[in-house]
Amino acid sequence: PESxxxxxxxxxxxxxxxxxxxxxxxxxxxxxxxxxxTAYARSVTLAKPLGIVLEERDGGGVRFDSFQEGGAAAEQxxxxxxxxxxxxLAVEGVDVSRRGFDAVMALLVDAPSPLRLTVDDGLDTxxxxxxxxKSLSADDAAAADQTVRVAVxxxxxxxxASGDQQASLGSLLRVEIVPGAGVRPDGxxxxxxxxxxxxxxxxxxxxxxxxxxGRRREDGSTEILALSAAKDEGWGxxxxxxxxxxx
Numbered sequence: 001p002e003s004x005x006x007x008x009x010x011x012x013x014x015x016x017x018x019x020x021x022x023x024x025x026x027x028x029x030x031x032x033x034x035x036x037x038t039a040y041a042r043s044v045t046l047a048k049p050l051g052i053v054l055e056e057r058d059g060g061g062v063r064f065d066s067f068q069e070g071g072a073a074a075e076q077x078x079x080x081x082x083x084x085x086x087x088x089l090a091v092e093g094v095d096v097s098r099r100g101f102d103a104v105m106a107l108l109v110d111a112p113s114p115l116r117l118t119v120d121d122g123l124d125t126x127x128x129x130x131x132x133x134k135s136l137s138a139d140d141a142a143a144a145d146q147t148v149r150v151a152v153x154x155x156x157x158x159x160x161a162s163g164d165q166q167a168s169l170g171s172l173l174r175v176e177i178v179p180g181a182g183v184r185p186d187g188x189x190x191x192x193x194x195x196x197x198x199x200x201x202x203x204x205x206x207x208x209x210x211x212x213x214g215r216r217r218e219d220g221s222t223e224i225l226a227l228s229a230a231k232d233e234g235w236g237x238x239x240x241x242x243x244x245x246x247x
Contacts, residue, residue: 170199
């Protein structure tokens, strides 16, 4: 439909599909999918000037490329839980998930201030290795899914705010695969995943190994305690994006 209410998108955030671990079929089999939830969608309200640089996505729609200093998005990113890489789904309830850059820009220009945006993390379902699919319980799969998603958003926020790290790592485009995840007795969830990065706007990409430790808060959200990126494994080039002071 041309117009979709934001509430329709927001309800996606609460969907949990049935967890069905895929049987291992050997090293050459396709990865299983961590089909625990859909991409995390939510509505946010921002005043103009937004200060959001948009980038058109393959297949239609746009994503947040970066936030400009002094704009509402940069000033409220942490409070509203938005980050570069987020996918824009709706503007004032109008579905823009498949619209081109120019059409989305026209809607944003004509929209009132403040305006309501519906966004998600743009990750869709996450692929995992067959062995990991066999070992995870439903609860651990849900914890791993949320920890990876929050870690991706934290990586995008931290790297985007640091010129040196942006130059070194570039932009995290998507998650390639999740080969490792587990929940410790103290409730902390440890994940390892490979992210696809670019340092030249997507003309070329590379794979980077990321590790994160997350902890579930009382309100159900996940806090990232530790986060690191190993850009060149074996060469000692590990970048600590966040260190766990309690470990």
